[in-house]
Amino acid sequence: MTNRHASSAGPAPEAGPGESEDVPLEFAAFCELHRPRYLSYARVWLTEHSAAAAAVQQAFAEIAVHWRELLGSSNPTALAWQILRGTVAEHTRREPPEPDRHPADDDLAILHYVVGLAAPEIADVIGTDTASVAGRLRRTMLREASGW
DSSP, X not given: OOOTTOOTTSOOOOOOTTOOSSOOHHHHHHHHHHHHHHHHHHHHHOOSHHHHHHXXXXXXXXXXHTHHXXXXXXXXXXXXXXXXXXXXXXXXTOOOOOTTSOOOHHHHHIIIIISOXXXXXXXXXXXXXXXXXXXXXXXXXXXXHHTO
């Protein structure tokens, strides 16, 4: 991404397919921060790297369209996560998540056990607090353990 708003801290990352050459610095930073985690999540559902990358890119394109609206919300990260989940669901033909629900327990388990994120990192990715993530992970683990 060539960014006219970038500081002299170093070269801006290259623009990905479908990304504008001139994007707000905040959006570029958001993409750089979340792309690896989003891609890791998408690869669980879409085993081909190119399909996962396409889903993530589509999600970022939608996030870009709604960027100003997201920034004006009380939790932009949570809304962006919902966009990603919905996009991945479209690509896998899964039932899309309901927007007003908490992140699904299976998503938290995927981010923790498969992607390898700790509860604070998951909270950062999905836009919630660490205590909520830790509690939901604990309940998921107990529920799964009781089924053995």
